Amino acid sequence: MVKRSLSLVFLRKFHKSSRGLKLPEKYFITTPIYYLNAEPHIGHLYSNVLADTVSRWYKFLQVPTYFSTGTDEHGIKVFHAASKLNKPVQIFCDDLSHKFQNLFDKALIDYTTFVRTTSPQHCRTVEHVWNKLESRGLIMEGSYEGWYCVSDEAFVSQDQVMQVQDEHDSNRMVMIENGNAVEWVKEKNFMFPLSKFTDRLIQWLDTKVIQPDLYTLPLKQWIKSGLPDLSLSRQSDKCQWGIPVPGHPSHTIYVWLDAVVNYLTAANYPLEDDSIWPADCHVVGKDIIKFHAVYWPAFLMALDLPLPKKILCHSHWQVNKEKMSKSRGNVVDPVDRLGRYSADGLRYYLMKDGSIQYDSNYSDSRAVECINSDLVNTLGNLLSRSTGQNINPKQIFPSFDKDVFESLVTEADRKVLFQLYQIADQVNIHYQNFAINRVIETVMSRLYDANALFQHYKPWSLNERECQCILHISLEAVRVACLALQPIIPNLSDKALKRLGIEDNERSWSDIIHPINMQGFHGSRSLGRHTGPLLERLKTCGAENVNKRRGP
Known part of the structure; x- marks a missing residue:
């Protein structure tokens, strides 16, 4: 009696818990806009x-969510790429x-929004930003003389470049960070006094706004070394x-100011009510x-x-630990x-394999391994075994039978069910x-446990109520x-939940x-229609072949 009471109190604790969350009024997430070269x-x-x-998770929490992405369509590289074709x-x-x-x-x-920098709406937003900066005396005519990286469309300081020899033993200047070639330019531009915002930028970075924090110190050191005035335009020629x-039609707005303003375009700025x-x-x-x-927060300030x-x-994806x-x-x-x-x-x-902090290594064989092991074997197999006609002839999702649960399942194995209701807080x-x-x-850890419990109790060898107890857990x-x-595999999750008879x-x-079907043994619900395996097993890859399409 004592064991039964303790375990049921533990289960009811999760059943009744509201798990109150402190949620934002809205959630607005963005990706970069991708350069069209x-x-x-x-x-x-x-x-x-x-x-x-992450956007889908906030929607799951019923937070009004906005998600913008898009394409960056201006600049020298885009113009040259089009010309080549x-x-x-x-x-x-x-x-x-x-x-x-x-x-x-x-x-x-x-x-929610796909921003294109050639769209009229975005152009209007950029022009508004320019005029507002100019009206505040933060754009002035000047001249720039120094290094410019065409491939990055970025002005580069002297301490960011080095001299190297190419295969013909000719000297050339490149960026230290990525080896991209730079050229010396001298032109009249409109300038932005970036150094005015040094202290405020440092204070902002000190709030741990960057995740992971490993990027904060190098940025602060670069800022403290002395920020140059930033060119906001290029000559149109x-x-x-x-x-x-x-x-000033003889000048073109610098592509990076144009690009970062896309976030304001997506936010419907300057229509502040919306x-x-x-x-x-x-x-x-x-x-x-x-x-x-650095640049973007300074503009916002x-x-x-x-x-x-x-x-x-986040870090990058490589192949065989080499840059793509x-x-x-x-x-x-x-x-x-x-x-x-x-x-x-x-x-x-x-x-599963992507890393925020470290570069990840793409592998087709690893992709097949992850999908087969987790989605086909672990998740798909547990669903298939628990809904099969032979073991579940009534095609039901059995409700929780506390009497059988207490008499059949050991105290240690009861944790398989109890720990399921800890998932929410952990994954949140x-x-x-x-x-x-x-x-x-x-999530996979809980599914491994459920598969092991299914195999241990062999529900096909139990009487009907005992079998349904194990099926309920599974x-x-x-x-x-x-x-x-759901946020990671929305289609497969939907397919599995429909099979379980779980409504939208x-x-x-x-x-x-909250546990489902806790109203007693006779409260079982019907399963949904069987539409085949959750996911077909993928064939094991042979040698890695990342750059060629698979034949028919």
């Missing part, structure tokens, strides 16, 4: 899946931007493709952290606008991988910290796991923290 690659998709996953530059941009949108749609990226400086600014999180790659953690609440800076590049022939085509692994499968792999912390691999680790594990994994209005935060 090349086709989309797996790194672009990773940024969007990461942001989409003998295409009008706007048509080039239209075609390539559509490829990004098509990729994201296929990958189930549920964005050097950069023909961009937004003209208001009142604006959702500030951003709760900017998701960016580590190669553009300086633009987002100059505009007297609130600063973003977080900048999530066309010359190496190791660029991973995300559209091809979506065809091979499905949207849910590829999303799952990227979220991980989602909000962008530790999506920890979400997966937590199906409850699938239900809770799929609710927790039973898939929110309150449902993940």
Whole structure:
């Protein structure tokens, strides 16, 4: 009697818990807008899946959520890329931007806004920002003389470059950070007094706004070394493709000012009554952290606008621990991988193996291993075994039978069910910290336990009530796991929950923290229609082949 009382009190504790959450009034998350000088690659998709996953979690918490992404379509590189193909530059941009949108749609990226920097709305926002900065005396005519990196479209200080010899023993100057070539330029531009914001930038960085924090110290050191005035324009004869400086058509607005303002465009600025600014999180790659953690907040300070609440800076994807590049022939085509692994499968792999802090290594064989092991074997197999006609002839999701549970299941094994209702709090912390691999680790651990319990008690050898007790635990594990994994694998979660007979209005935060079917043995519900295995097993890859499409 004592054991029964203790365990039921423990279970009811989770049943009655409201798990009150301190939730924001809204959540606005962004990705970078992607530069249209090349086709989309797996790194672009990773940024969007990461942001989409967290955005979906906040929707799960029933927070009004906004998610923006888009394409960066101005600048010298875009103009040159179009010229090489003998295409009008706007048509080039239209075609390539559509490829990004098509990729994201296929990958189930549920964005609210797709910003294109060639759109009239964005151009109006940029012009408004320019005029406001100018009216505050923060844009002045000047001249720039120094290094310029065409591939990064960035002005570079002397301490950021070095001299190297190429294969012909000729000397050339490159950026220390990435080896990209730089050239010496001298031109009249409009300038922004970046140094005026030194102290405020340091104070802002001290609030731990950047995650992970390892990027904060190098940025602070760079700021303290002395910020130069920042060029906000290029002469139009050097950069023909961009937004003209208001009142000065011989100048084009610098592409990076144009680009970061996209976040205000997505927030419907300057229509302040409808604006959702500030951003709760900017998701960016580590190669553009300086633009987002120094230039962008300085512009916002100059505009007297609130600063973003977080900048999530993630690392890159490599192949065989080498940077992806066309010359190496190791660029991973995300559209091809979506065809091979499905949207849910590829999303799952990227979220399981992707790292915020360290560069990740893409591997097709590893992708197949993750999908087969976790989604096919662990999740899919438990669902299939527990809903099969032989073991579950009535095709029901049995309700909780406390008497059989207490008499059949050992005290140690009861934890399998009890621990399911701890998942919600655990994964909520991980989602909000962008530790999506920890979400997966937590959920899979509970599914491993449920599979082991199923195998240990062999429900096919038990009487009907005992069998249904074990089936309840197994199906409850699938239900809770799929609710927790919805942001990562939305289609597969939906398919599994439909098979369990879980309605759309039973898939929110309150449902993940409360046990289902607790009203007694006769409260079982019917399963949904069987539509085949959750996911077909993928064939094991042979040798890694990242740059060629699979044949028919």
